[in-house]
Amino acid sequence: MNAQGQIEELKEAMKYAKDHRLYERFQAVYLFLIGYTRIEIAKIINRRRQTVGTYINAYKEKGLKGLELGHSPGRPSKLSKEQKATLFEVITTKVPADVGFTARYNWTLALACAYVKREWNQDYSIRSMSDVLHGLGLSYTRPTYTLEKADPEKQKEFVEKTFADVKKSF
Missing domain, CATH: 1.10.10 (Arc Repressor Mutant, subunit A)
Incomplete structure (x- = not known):
């Protein structure tokens, strides 16, 4: 032409x-x-x-x-597929206390970041960890309230026994 x-x-x-x-x-x-x-x-x-x-x-x-525009895959993931599968299994079947985070019974983004850093020496920001977990099909919620006038002994028993047992059953 x-x-x-x-x-x-x-x-x-x-x-x-x-x-x-x-x-x-x-x-x-x-x-x-x-x-x-x-x-x-x-x-x-x-x-x-x-x-x-x-x-x-x-x-x-x-x-x-x-x-023509092609697909832009972006930066490669810091975690392998096997590591992501392990992370998914740990977060869905264990509480943080089970994997060495003392007195922790709920996963947070910060705890997930700390777990990944400890296990695979990979640094993630809170936002990036949110994206990783979302990619694994997981979501998170924030606590909506705390009971200020609750009995401290009953709270301790709930956290250490009842809640831990319920969490493990899922």
Whole structure:
């Protein structure tokens, strides 16, 4: 296809591009074909010159197909599938006290982070751990209230015996 045909093809593609990022790629190549330099294009679309070069090279190799958006997988997980399976099993079948967190009977995001750090030496922020647990199909809730006037002896018995037994049964 000649240069004028390529320009017309890109104009048409830009008309029907529904995704902003795809439109930007078409625009970058279009501007290149009508005579702008990569540096000028980078300033116009607010991208790096190297990015513009990537778009142009992709177009030269594969045409419009080369500019289509692919899947961006993101950063690889810090935990392997086996480690995630172990984490899931521990959180769903044990209380924190069972795995060495004394006087803890509810899992929190902070405890899950501490467990992962201790077991596999991987640091997670609270937010990232929330994402990991969500990916495993788990959710968490916050306590809604505490009983300030409750009998401390009964509370201690509940935490140490009753609640621990109920939690283990799930």
